[in-house]
Each structure stands twice: as C-alpha cells, then as structure tokens.
Amino acid sequence: MTKEDWKKYSEADSECAVRNVLDRLGDKWSMLVIIVLGVEGTLRFNKLHSFIGDISQKMLTVTLKSLEADGLITRTVFPEIPPRVEYALTERGASLLPHMEALAEWAATHMEGIYASREKYVRS
Amino acid sequence: MTKEDWKKYSEADSECAVRNVLDRLGDKWSMLVIIVLGVEGTLRFNKLHSFIGDISQKMLTVTLKSLEADGLITRTVFPEIPPRVEYALTERGASLLPHMEALAEWAATHMEGIYASREKYVRS
DNA sequence: CAGCATCCCCGCGGATACTG
DNA sequence: CAGTATCCGCGGGGATGCTG
Numbered sequence: 258m259t260k261e262d263w264k265k266y267s268e269a270d271s272e273c274a275v276r277n278v279l280d281r282l283g284d285k286w287s288m289l290v291i292i293v294l295g296v297e298g299t300l301r302f303n304k305l306h307s308f309i310g311d312i313s314q315k316m317l318t319v320t321l322k323s324l325e326a327d328g329l330i331t332r333t334v335f336p337e338i339p340p341r342v343e344y345a346l347t348e349r350g351a352s353l354l355p356h357m358e359a360l361a362e363w364a365a366t367h368m369e370g371i372y373a374s375r376e377k378y379v380r381s
Numbered sequence: 382m383t384k385e386d387w388k389k390y391s392e393a394d395s396e397c398a399v400r401n402v403l404d405r406l407g408d409k410w411s412m413l414v415i416i417v418l419g420v421e422g423t424l425r426f427n428k429l430h431s432f433i434g435d436i437s438q439k440m441l442t443v444t445l446k447s448l449e450a451d452g453l454i455t456r457t458v459f460p461e462i463p464p465r466v467e468y469a470l471t472e473r474g475a476s477l478l479p480h481m482e483a484l485a486e487w488a489a490t491h492m493e494g495i496y497a498s499r500e501k502y503v504r505s
Numbered sequence: 506c507a508g509c510a511t512c513c514c515c516g517c518g519g520a521t522a523c524t525g
Numbered sequence: 526c527a528g529t530a531t532c533c534g535c536g537g538g539g540a541t542g543c544t545g
Contacts, residue, residue, distance in 0.1 A: 275412060275481070278488035281495070283407040285518075288399060302527055313519055318528065328498030339526040340525085349491055356487055357399065359480050364402035367473055371405070374452030409538075426507050437539055442508065463506040464545085 281327060286312055286320045288357055291346065294330060295354040299345040324350070405451060410436055410444045412481055415470065418454060419478040423469040453477070 282288050286309070293308050294300060300308065306317055321344060324330045329350035335341040346354075406412050410433070417432050418424060424432065430441055445468060448454045453474035459465040470478075 274485045274488035274492065275416060277492055278484050279407070279409075279412060283403070285403075288403060292399060306527095314528075315520090315530095316518060319518085326499050326502040327495045329495075334527095337526095338525095340528085342527060349494060352491070353487065356480070356483050359483065360402050361398040363477065363480055364398035367476070368398065368401055370473065371451045371453075375450050378450040430507095438508075439510095439540090440538060443538085458507095461506095462545095464508085466507060 281323075282353075284320070284323075286316055287324060290317075290320055290324060291329065291350055291353055292357050292361075294344060294346045295351060295357070299343050301341055301343050305344060329353070405447075406477075408444070408447075410440055411448060414441075414444055414448060415453065415474055415477055416481050416485075418468060418470045419475065419481070423467050425465055425467050429468060448474070 282291075289309060289312075290305070293305065297308065302317070302321075305321075306312065306314065309317070312320075321330065321332065325332050328347055331345050331347055333343045333345070335343070406415075413433060413436075414429070417429065421432065426441070426445075429445075430436065430438065433441070436444075445454065445456065449456050452471055455469050455471055457467045457469070459467070
C-alpha cells in the first residue's frame with residue numbers, strides 16, 4: 258500500500274475497500290461463521306448453531322443470508338421431510354480464511370500485551 | 382488452524398482470539414485510523430481528522446483513546462500554546478498493518494464479484 | 506488546537522412465539 | 526428441522542455547544 262493509495266482507505270465512498278470489508282465482516286458473527294465453516298466443512302443449520310453456541314437463531318439466519326447474498330457461502334436445500342439445509346464456503350469465502358487465521362493469530366500473540374496495556378491505562 | 386483449535390474461535394469466552402480482535406478492531410473507525418497512521422506516519426489530531434474526513438470529533442477522540450489504551454498507538458502532548466498532540470503507531474500497532482493491507486486487497490479484488498452476487502440475490 | 510459534556514436517535518441484535 | 530414474525534432494550538455514534 259503506497260501513500261498514493263490512501264484515498265482508497267479513508268474516503269467515505271463505496272470505493273473504500275477497507276470500509277467495504279468492515280461493513281460486511283465487521284458485524285458480530287460473519288467472521289465466526291466463515292471460520293467455523295472453513296474449519297468444520299459443510300454444516301447444516303442446527304449443527305452450525307450448536308458449534309457457535311451463543312448466537313441466536315435469528316442472527317444466525319440473518320448472517321447466513323447476508324453471506325449467501327455476497328457469494329461467500331452456498332445454501333443447499335434438500336427437499337426432504339424433515340427439511341435439511343447445508344451451508345458451505347464458496348471459493349470466494351474460502352479465500353478469506355487465510356486472512357481470518359492471520360488476524361486470529363495476531364490476536365492470540367498480542368492479546369496478553371493488550372490486556373496489560375489496558376489495565377495500566379485504566380489505573381492511570 | 383486445525384480442527385482441534387475450533388474452540389478458540391467459536392466459544393463465547395474471553396479466550397476467543399477472533400472475537401477479541403473483532404471487538405477491538407471491528408468498530409467503525411479503528412482500522413481506518415491504524416491504516417492512515419501507518420500510511421501517513423505521525424499525525425496530529427486535526428490532520429488525522431481531515432484525512433478521514435467524515436468521522437466526528439467525538440468518535441475520533443474515542444477511537445484514539447481506545448487504541449492508545451490497547452497500546453496500538455502513542456499519544457504525545459507538546460506543552461505549547463496552542464496545544465499540539467501527535468499520534469503515531471506503536472510497534473504493536475504497526476504489526477497489524479500487513480493484515481489490514483491484506484484484507485483491503487482481498488476486498489478490492491472481490492468487491493466487484495460481491496456486488497454482482499448481491500444484485501443477483503436481490504433480484505431473485 | 507484539541508479536546509470534553511450533553512442530548513438524542515436509530516438500528517443491531519436478543520427473546521419469544523409461531524409455521525411448513 | 527429450519528426457519529419467520531414481532532417486539533423491544535441498549536448502546537454506538539452523530540450533532541451541538543463549551544473549555545484550557
């Protein structure tokens with residue numbers, strides 16, 4: 258990233274790549290769903306729900322719809338009774354995984370120091 | 382990331398690295414501030430404000446305080462009149478830059494496809 | 506110049522109940 | 526099983542005004 262590109266990252270239009278990715282993945286659950294699907298592979302709704310645990314049914318539905326709309330996951334309905342719906346990463350979704358892992362590793366590496374900083378900050 | 386590590390990424394405790402990083406950087410402005418400081422180098426308050434443009438003064442202050450508390454940026458006050466305050470990335474903050482750039486590049490690469498997917502999705 | 510204080514709105518997301 | 530529909534509280538964040 259060069260200085261000449263800064264407009265791409267700080268202007269408030271739809272061309273700002275960072276804002277776009279943040280608006281899409283910065284919500285409470287999107288990245289987590291992508292990671293779980295990436296690690297576990299194809300999962301059906303309730304399985305996904307139990308893996309994440311503390312997400313509400315509503316938000317899981319909303320998140321999945323949004324990711325599907327963006328072409329990051331696929332939703333496959335099997336016309337059976339009881340119904341079965343399977344979710345899986347698309348190639349585009351899978352291409353995000355390395356970045357998610359990198360961020361997670363960064364967080365794991367620096368979490369301790371960040372906590373220490375914050376405590377010192379609070380006390381001062 | 383192995384399957385054995387999934388708990389790190391989907392459990393709702395403070396050990397979840399992904400949730401931690403998202404809670405800290407997933408807000409509306411943190412990543413943008415880090416990127417601008419990374420690209421432009423040390424900046425004072427109003428300069429930062431004008432670079433980002435559409436951030437409110439309040440949110441810039443709040444964001445800077447949070448990043449400072451986490452040890453991602455430094456805040457240097459020069460005891461002059463009128464006052465001068467300079468912000469710069471710490472080493473820890475700078476270590477985030479490559480990941481931010483990677484995400485931005487991912488977004489730039491896939492934005493067009495994502496928009497196309499979403500339009501098709503809306504129409505169906 | 507670099508903020509802090511206050512007011513206030515709106516939309517994210519949880520809880521609950523219902524359906525094909 | 527895999528959702529929809531509805532209600533509602535909370536807090537993120539904008540606008541405005543004031544200060545050392």
